[in-house]
Amino acid sequence: MKEHIVSSFDEELQKITARISEMGGLAEEELSMALEAVRLRDGALARKVIESDDRLDMMDARLEHDAIQMLALRQPVASDLREIVAALKVSSTLERIGDLAKNIAKRTQVLNEGQPLRVTGSILRMGKLTQTLFAEVLDAYTSRNTSMAVSVWKRDVEVDEMYNSIFRELTTYMMEDPRVISLCSQLLFVAKNLERIGDHATFISEMTYYVVEGEQLGDDRPKGDPLAAFIED
Amino acid sequence: MNKTITAEAQIASNIVSAKISARKVNVFYGDTHAIKDVSIEILDRSVTAFIGPSGCGKSTFLRCLNRMNDTIDICRVEGTIELDGHDIYDASVDPVQLRARVGMVFQKPNPFPKSIYDNIAYGPKIHGLAQSKADLDGIVESALRRAALWEEVKDRLAAPGTGLSGGQQQRLCIARAIATAPEVLLMDEPCSALDPIATAQVEELIDELRKSYSVVIVTHSMQQAARVSQKTAFFHLGLMLEYDDTSKIFTNPDHEKTQAYITGRFG
Numbered sequence: 001m002k003e004h005i006v007s008s009f010d011e012e013l014q015k016i017t018a019r020i021s022e023m024g025g026l027a028e029e030e031l032s033m034a035l036e037a038v039r040l041r042d043g044a045l046a047r048k049v050i051e052s053d054d055r056l057d058m059m060d061a062r063l064e065h066d067a068i069q070m071l072a073l074r075q076p077v078a079s080d081l082r083e084i085v086a087a088l089k090v091s092s093t094l095e096r097i098g099d100l101a102k103n104i105a106k107r108t109q110v111l112n113e114g115q116p117l118r119v120t121g122s123i124l125r126m127g128k129l130t131q132t133l134f135a136e137v138l139d140a141y142t143s144r145n146t147s148m149a150v151s152v153w154k155r156d157v158e159v160d161e162m163y164n165s166i167f168r169e170l171t172t173y174m175m176e177d178p179r180v181i182s183l184c185s186q187l188l189f190v191a192k193n194l195e196r197i198g199d200h201a202t203f204i205s206e207m208t209y210y211v212v213e214g215e216q217l218g219d220d221r222p223k224g225d226p227l228a229a230f231i232e233d
Numbered sequence: 234m235n236k237t238i239t240a241e242a243q244i245a246s247n248i249v250s251a252k253i254s255a256r257k258v259n260v261f262y263g264d265t266h267a268i269k270d271v272s273i274e275i276l277d278r279s280v281t282a283f284i285g286p287s288g289c290g291k292s293t294f295l296r297c298l299n300r301m302n303d304t305i306d307i308c309r310v311e312g313t314i315e316l317d318g319h320d321i322y323d324a325s326v327d328p329v330q331l332r333a334r335v336g337m338v339f340q341k342p343n344p345f346p347k348s349i350y351d352n353i354a355y356g357p358k359i360h361g362l363a364q365s366k367a368d369l370d371g372i373v374e375s376a377l378r379r380a381a382l383w384e385e386v387k388d389r390l391a392a393p394g395t396g397l398s399g400g401q402q403q404r405l406c407i408a409r410a411i412a413t414a415p416e417v418l419l420m421d422e423p424c425s426a427l428d429p430i431a432t433a434q435v436e437e438l439i440d441e442l443r444k445s446y447s448v449v450i451v452t453h454s455m456q457q458a459a460r461v462s463q464k465t466a467f468f469h470l471g472l473m474l475e476y477d478d479t480s481k482i483f484t485n486p487d488h489e490k491t492q493a494y495i496t497g498r499f500g
Contacts, residue, residue: 002498009497075456077483080496214485 001079012070013080016087017142019063023094024138026056030101031134031197035127037108038120038190046112049105053098060095064088082214086207090141093200093207097134100193100200107186114183119169123191126162130194130201133159137201141208149208152201153221159198160224166191252277252417252447253298258312260293260302267293269471270312275417275464280439280448282458282479285468286499291451294468295419298449299335300328316417333360336410340422342402344394344409349386352394352405353377356413372412380408381438400431407438411446418442420450424457436461455495459483467491 004010030049037046067088070076076084111117133152140148170184170191202221209217251274260268268290275281275298283291293302300321302308314321321331333356344352353373356362363369373390377383382404386397394405403423410418420439424432439461442448452458458465459479466476467488475488486492493499 002493004497005499006497077455077459077495078486078492081484 009074009080012066012074013083016063016066016070016084019059019066020087020090020094021138021142023056023059023063023091024142026052026059027094027097027101028131028135028138030056030098031104031127031131034101034104034108035124035131037105038111038127039124041108041112041116043109043112046105046108050102053102056095056098060091063091067091079211079214082211086211090204090207093203097197097200100197104190104193107190110186111183114180117173117180117183117187119166119173119184119187122162122166122169123187123194126159126166126191126194129162130159130197133198134201137204137208141204141211144208144212146209146212149205150217153205153217156198156202157222157224159195163191163195164224250277251275253314253316253449254318255297255314256312258294258297258310258314260290260297260311261309262305263307267471268297271468271473273466273473273476275447275449277416277447278443278445279464280443280450280462281464281466282462283449283451283466283468284453284455284458284494286494287453289468290471291466291468292421294473295421295449295451298417298419299332299337301332301337303328330360333413334415335417335419336413336415337419338403338406338410338421338423341426342399342406344397344402344405346393346395348391349377349394349397349405350390352409353412356409360413362413376408376412379411379438379441380404381434381441382408398431400427400434403427403431403435404438407435407442411442415446417447417449420448422451422453425453432457455483467494469494 030052033045033049033052036042037049067084070084074080133155136148137152139145140152167188170188174181174184206217209215253275254273255275256272258268258271259266271290271294283295285291296302297310297314298321302310310322316331316335320326321335345355347355350373353376354363354369357369357372363372374383374387377386382401385401386392386405394402397405403426407418407423424435427435436457439448439450443463450458450461462479464476465479465482467474467482467486467490469490475482475486475491477487482491483495486495
């Protein structure tokens with residue numbers, strides 16, 4: 001799009017876009033380290049995730065401050081307004097994704113105290129898929145690519161389904177051997193966190209669509225039935 | 234079921250209640266083609282804002298709506314403009330009578346060099362709207378009240394209108410315009426010479442006037458258009474490029490030029 005007559009307005013908008021990219025990169029890295037920490041049973045790496053999350057929180061606070069300043073001082077309209085509102089929402093979504101990654105890292109520390117569990121493999125596969133969707137949606141947001149965003153939005157159902165099957169798997173283990181309940185419930189939370197990250201990724205899809213089209217994507221997103229795990233048997 | 238139909242019919246009748254309907258209006262100043270094929274339906278009991286860069290034709294078009302352009306010799310207006318379904322450029326229409334129905338407020342407050350009272354009483358007097366002095370007093374008071382000026386001037390109605398502050402003068406001019414009980418009020422940048430407080434008072438007044446009139450406002454302040462209007466028309470180089478709900482124009486306009494203009498990317 002054409003540049004603003006007032007160039008400092010463009011500079012501020014660019015700064016916000018750059019910050020979102022940076023925060024996205026940081027959240028991606030946190031998630032990838034947290035999953036590595038689960039895979040390698042690496043306590044030191046888990047601690048690194050927990051420490052680096054503070055930075056994401058700070059960046060979110062700073063972006064919020066800057067965005068509010070722009071709303072007050074520039075009184076943006078149309079695409080500028082959508083851009084800033086979306087940045088505000090995406091920023092806090094990234095901050096939450098960081099929190100969920102941090103939570104996975106915390107649970108790793110408990111998991112490392114017990115024996116390795118077989119189910120960890122399926123969780124890591126779910127983690128891979130979540131990472132892929134998250135990376136794609138960040139690309140889609142940065143490049144304002146709505147078709148890519150919609151594709152992520154639709155594929156989150158795969159994460160939901162993996163979550164449901166892991167839920168079933170873990171419940172079975174716990175029933176077979178009550179000694180693993182403590183460890184398995186930690187894993188269950190890891191899976192739940194990944195499922196939440198998938199949902200947050202679809203929200204970024206929706207924001208991408210809103211920035212470009214000025215309309216909401218709609219609420220008929222395909223979702224995995226959250227009760228499927230209970231209804232089975 | 235019946236109730237639904239009635240409600241729908243009511244909505245439909247509200248939608249079609251265009252106060253002013255302009256079709257394929259072209260305006261020429263000598264050889265200059267100032268307005269090109271503008272068609273618009275201006276709704277009753279709502280505020281319509283005309284926005285666009287300087288020289289886009291928004292003021293020219295506004296002035297067509299009460300035939301103010303008649304006073305310019307080289308100006309020629311083509312197409313039809315109807316007020317309640319009657320062509321205002323028809324030979325049988327008296328422009329003076331028309332302007333009593335379609336009032337106007339200008340950029341700079343221009344009170345007559347007369348008392349506050351006479352400023353308001355002048356229109357009703359020449360249009361024979363008052364039967365007695367008491368009648369006229371009533372009209373003056375109610376116009377000043379509606380313009381939110383009464384409390385400030387009721388004790389000095391004989392003082393000259395030109396002695397008021399800028400914001401008060403503009404509200405006096407609005408009171409003068411509504412004293413003849415017009416149906417439409419045209420405002421050409423009514424707040425550009427006012428400070429923010431006086432502007433807010435005029436905007437509050439516009440919102441109040443909307444309950445009984447159709448108000449059309451030309452403004453250079455995008456925020457003002459966004460604040461006061463329900464419909465916004467964007468003019469550019471004599472064309473009306475976009476006309477839609479104000480909320481739509483300021484969040485997701487259809488036309489690229491509208492987008493560029495309201496976000497400050499023009500040129």
